[in-house]
Amino acid sequence: MRSNRVGWLMLAPTIAILGIFGIVPFLYVLYVAFHQWNPFGANPYMIYNGADNFRRLVFDNEFLTSIAFTLKFAFFAVVSEVILGYLLAQLFMREFPGRGLFRTIHTLPLIVAPIVVGSVWRLMTTPSIGIIPYLLKSWFGYDLNIGRDATMAFALTVIMDIWHWTPLVTLTLLAALVSLPKEPFEQAQIDGANRWQIFWHVTLPMIRPAILATVFIRLMDALRTVDEVWMLTGGGPGAATRYLGLHIWKIVFPKTDYGYGSATSIIVLYLTLVMCWLLYVALVARRDQKRPS
Amino acid sequence: MKHELRMGLAALAVSLMTSVMPAKADFWSDAGAKYKGVTLHGVTESTPPSNYIKDVLAPAFEKATGIKVEIETTSWDQMYDKAIKDMEAKTGIYDMVYIEQDIIYAYLARDFLVDITKSLKDDPSLKAPEYDETHFTTFANYFKNADGDLFGIPMEAFIKLYLYRTDLFNDPAIKEAFKKETGKDLVPAKTHEEYTQIAEFFTKWGKDHNLELWGTTAQAHTGHPASWYEFFESIAPTFGVYNWGIDASKNYSASVANGGTMNSDKAKAALKYWLHLRDIAPPESPASTWTEVGTTFAAGRAAQGLVYGENAAWIAADAEKSKVVGNVGVALPPLAPGVMEDAEAGKGYIGYYDGGAFGLPVTSKNKEAALLFLQYIGQDSVQGDWAVAAPRITNTATYDDPKVIEMDKKLNGYYTMLKNDGKLFAGAPPYPFHAQVREATAPIFYKILLGEVSSDDGLDQMAAAAEAELKNLGYRK
Numbered sequence: 001m002r003s004n005r006v007g008w009l010m011l012a013p014t015i016a017i018l019g020i021f022g023i024v025p026f027l028y029v030l031y032v033a034f035h036q037w038n039p040f041g042a043n044p045y046m047i048y049n050g051a052d053n054f055r056r057l058v059f060d061n062e063f064l065t066s067i068a069f070t071l072k073f074a075f076f077a078v079v080s081e082v083i084l085g086y087l088l089a090q091l092f093m094r095e096f097p098g099r100g101l102f103r104t105i106h107t108l109p110l111i112v113a114p115i116v117v118g119s120v121w122r123l124m125t126t127p128s129i130g131i132i133p134y135l136l137k138s139w140f141g142y143d144l145n146i147g148r149d150a151t152m153a154f155a156l157t158v159i160m161d162i163w164h165w166t167p168l169v170t171l172t173l174l175a176a177l178v179s180l181p182k183e184p185f186e187q188a189q190i191d192g193a194n195r196w197q198i199f200w201h202v203t204l205p206m207i208r209p210a211i212l213a214t215v216f217i218r219l220m221d222a223l224r225t226v227d228e229v230w231m232l233t234g235g236g237p238g239a240a241t242r243y244l245g246l247h248i249w250k251i252v253f254p255k256t257d258y259g260y261g262s263a264t265s266i267i268v269l270y271l272t273l274v275m276c277w278l279l280y281v282a283l284v285a286r287r288d289q290k291r292p293s
Numbered sequence: 294m295k296h297e298l299r300m301g302l303a304a305l306a307v308s309l310m311t312s313v314m315p316a317k318a319d320f321w322s323d324a325g326a327k328y329k330g331v332t333l334h335g336v337t338e339s340t341p342p343s344n345y346i347k348d349v350l351a352p353a354f355e356k357a358t359g360i361k362v363e364i365e366t367t368s369w370d371q372m373y374d375k376a377i378k379d380m381e382a383k384t385g386i387y388d389m390v391y392i393e394q395d396i397i398y399a400y401l402a403r404d405f406l407v408d409i410t411k412s413l414k415d416d417p418s419l420k421a422p423e424y425d426e427t428h429f430t431t432f433a434n435y436f437k438n439a440d441g442d443l444f445g446i447p448m449e450a451f452i453k454l455y456l457y458r459t460d461l462f463n464d465p466a467i468k469e470a471f472k473k474e475t476g477k478d479l480v481p482a483k484t485h486e487e488y489t490q491i492a493e494f495f496t497k498w499g500k501d502h503n504l505e506l507w508g509t510t511a512q513a514h515t516g517h518p519a520s521w522y523e524f525f526e527s528i529a530p531t532f533g534v535y536n537w538g539i540d541a542s543k544n545y546s547a548s549v550a551n552g553g554t555m556n557s558d559k560a561k562a563a564l565k566y567w568l569h570l571r572d573i574a575p576p577e578s579p580a581s582t583w584t585e586v587g588t589t590f591a592a593g594r595a596a597q598g599l600v601y602g603e604n605a606a607w608i609a610a611d612a613e614k615s616k617v618v619g620n621v622g623v624a625l626p627p628l629a630p631g632v633m634e635d636a637e638a639g640k641g642y643i644g645y646y647d648g649g650a651f652g653l654p655v656t657s658k659n660k661e662a663a664l665l666f667l668q669y670i671g672q673d674s675v676q677g678d679w680a681v682a683a684p685r686i687t688n689t690a691t692y693d694d695p696k697v698i699e700m701d702k703k704l705n706g707y708y709t710m711l712k713n714d715g716k717l718f719a720g721a722p723p724y725p726f727h728a729q730v731r732e733a734t735a736p737i738f739y740k741i742l743l744g745e746v747s748s749d750d751g752l753d754q755m756a757a758a759a760e761a762e763l764k765n766l767g768y769r770k
Contacts, residue, residue, distance in 0.1 A: 038765075039403060040725055040766070041729075041765075041766040041768075044402075126580055127579070127580055128577040128594070143576070147513075147514065147515050147577070147579025148515065234516035234517040236517070236739055237515035237516055237739065237743050238516070238743045239739070239740075242516075253373075254732050255728060255732040
């Protein structure tokens with residue numbers, strides 16, 4: 001009984017912080033989501049409107065388009081980051097001259113604020129001024145214009161995200177690889193397994209928890225990306241890079257449609273949870289069920 | 294004896310003057326003494342006039358009063374985010390906020406701002422001797438309520454004007470080539486047809502001579518409201534489409550069917566004209582906001598263009614930033630027939646008169662000290678140097694300042710144009726729903742820019758979207 005009290009006491013600050021900064025704002029957003037509230041409307045006060053905001057979302061083409069673009073962005077960014085991150089982690093497992101320096105340089109993007117990353121990429125990609133359009137034009141005769149080319153704008157947001165966040169994946173997977181015991185690998189080599197078989201049947205299952213944790217973190221981040229993309233493309237051209245985070249930002253801040261923005265946020269949170277749960281079921285739960293007892 | 298008497302009287306006069314003068318000069322230190330140690334926080338857009346406040350006026354005020362002033366200069370979007378959030382949540386972080394002319398109606402509707410006129414009347418001890426509301430130009434009227442009370446101290450005011458390269462327009466070879474090709478003299482355009490012809494000529498000239506030169510600028514970003522603003526505030530009015538095509542007197546109608554003009558034939562012609570210019574403008578135009586347009590012109594990449602006046606000084610005079618120093622001419626924007634007559638009769642306008650003021654949020658915790666600062670930046674005595682550093686004029690006396698007259702020559706008469714023709718331009722319409730209507734219609738506008746929807750259909754859709762949003766906001770019944 002006494003130890004329980006001490007336990008709760010120790011947990012109290014965390015629970016208080018979580019409550020104040022997590023649960024209370026969430027409940028408030030939930031409350032606002034059931035109201036029409038635009039402070040610059042003819043009636044600037046909150047008016048209860050039931051589930052109207054949620055109903056409106058179902059028919060909102062901009063929102064639905066935004067979901068599609070965000071999922072596409074998250075898929076390409078996260079998959080590329082995991083593959084690249086794993087390859088780089090494997091590279092850093094080996095000894096080669098300048099490994100320490102290369103690892104440090106490779107990690108540098110992580111310490112740059114997203115808004116700065118967006119600004120730098122914008123400078124590098126601005127037509128006629130940026131170095132990337134210049135090089136592409138000089139070397140391949142290709143005119144890169146992210147103000148007009150929706151596909152390239154989308155691709156650049158993915159590349160920028162990969163550049164920024166792959167080091168995080170590398171570090172996580174490197175930590176997982178370093179901590180693996182040597183025996184299973186030696187056993188597999190003795191049994192005559194080739195490199196692919198070792199990777200598929202030994203390495204991958206053993207680092208699966210680290211990969212999953214990384215994928216969850218990166219997926220959630222990718223689904224709520226705002227500042228980098230806002231700086232690079234402003235969501236354009238058109239709506240090509242108006243991802244969910246940016247979409248919500250535009251509803252809540254410039255448009256000041258707090259009720260609708262809150263409802264959108266709640267739905268996006270729900271979608272994120274569902275996606276993570278589906279991923280968990282697909283990659284962990286099923287495999288655990290198949291495992292012989 | 295007479296001489297001695299004169300000398301004595303003169304000495305008396307001098308001693309009287311010296312005893313009176315410090316009392317006036319010391320107003321700031323006397324008034325500031327009560328608030329010594331206070332730190333005022335302001336947020337504004339990072340523009341040349343705002344940077345001058347941050348770098349020059351704030352330190353000078355601090356020296357005079359002992360009141361510290363911290364000015365945060367940030368992007369346009371961030372500035373509004375911060376200011377509105379602060380006033381909405383009543384956190385009282387900011388003691389001064391930048392009020393762009395087009396947001397004042399929304400702020401007044403929400404009672405966000407302190408009535409400066411009334412506050413100074415209620416507490417005369419705060420009234421600075423050199424500050425006088427009547428010294429402001431008529432631009433200050435945008436920041437007054439129906440009773441004529443002022444809610445913001447004007448700190449920048451400029452028109453979006455037609456800039457052209459005098460070196461190119463006066464080049465004999467170019468003039469001759471233009472005459473040969475068009476049969477006309479190369480002079481700044483007065484009509485849209487002339488402007489288009491000049492733009493096409495220079496874009497071709499640049500291409501033929503392997504130059505990084507195009508015929509016009511275009512603020513045509515495909516994901517930023519700057520393009521929306523260029524069309525509705527600078528292009529559409531020159532075709533006779535005013536107030537964004539929304540008619541408040543007709544139940545806030547935007548569509549022609551309901552009495553608006555957003556999708557009128559004039560608006561459609563204006564959009565086609567502008568889209569063509571965008572197509573022959575430098576390649577960076579689809580990624581250009583107001584800032585990049587100034588940069589493009591300063592880099593010598595455009596022969597002519599519509600550029601915000603706040604950038605005119607550095608483009609024309611700052612050799613460290615601009616390649617076209619000494620080669621910048623100013624003119625009124627090209628117009629469709631009847632628009633000038635509308636403007637002169639007060640029924641319309643020929644372009645955008647932009648600017649802003651510094652306001653005092655009702656949520657400020659240091660209102661009295663902030664009032665002192667606002668008066669400090671509103672005095673006539675600080676205006677001359679400010680106008681030279683950043684081309685903005687908010688006080689009538691500034692036009693006669695020798696430094697400003699000198700600068701006006703370098704700018705080829707920009708200040709004279711502001712003084713004489715400023716009345717032909719207008720700020721944004723007095724609607725409290727700017728960002729809301731803009732955001733409701735901008736996605737369709739971006740689709741037009743990308744060619745995903747035709748300009749005619751797009752404007753029809755925008756008019757419908759604007760009306761739907763106005764209904765949702767409760768303005769349209």
